[in-house]
């Protein structure tokens with residue numbers, strides 16, 4: 001059984017309901033069990049800032065399926081929940097990113113693991129540290145908690 005961590009975000013419609021539905025749908029997949037969920041974090045939009053605030057959270061899942069099959073499941077759930085991809089980094093009913101999958105490092109056209117931006121994003125590291133603070137990011141060889149602290153220290157020095 002593999003343990004993976006997913007980051008979820010919503011900034012359109014009923015954001016809590018969107019996140020709840022996404023977590024429920026993930027857990028309803030026969031091949032995926034949601035084993036931990038973080039609290040909800042209200043966050044200002046990062047990157048493209050002229051859009052509504054997000055609610056972000058992370059979940060831990062256990063699964064026997066491969067990273068690419070997990071991505072297919074995640075994209076199908078995004079689709080079911082009505083996410084329309086109009087612009088990169090734009091508003092969305094639901095966004096689900098695969099952050100970590102065991103200690104795998106993978107770089108394919110459609111899938112990079114760990115997620116390439118996760119260490120730069122407080123909206124990922126804050127909820128992730130709550131449920132996986134001690135997990136090692138295989139690319140950096142540092143725990144999630146350390147990456148979160150380094151990001152916070154860096155932000156103070158800007």
Ligand SMILES: Nc1ncnc2c1ncn2[C@@H]1O[C@H](COP(=O)(O)OP(=O)(O)OP(=O)(O)O)[C@@H](O)[C@H]1O
Nearest residue numbers: 088089095096097098099110111112113114115117
């Ligand atoms: N780790 C990953 N998790 C989810 N999608 C990924 C990952 N790595 C690559 N992708 C690819 O990224 C594509 C676009 O993702 P998406 O539209 O969610 O980007 P975004 O949310 O706007 O930006 P970001 O990925 O930086 O959060 C997906 O269709 C998927 O093929």
Ligand SMILES: Nc1nc2c(c(=O)[nH]1)N=C(CO)CN2
Nearest residue numbers: 009043044045046054089123
């Ligand atoms: N706060 C916050 N900002 C974002 C988010 C997000 O989930 N939360 N997702 C983005 C694209 O993936 C871009 N910016």
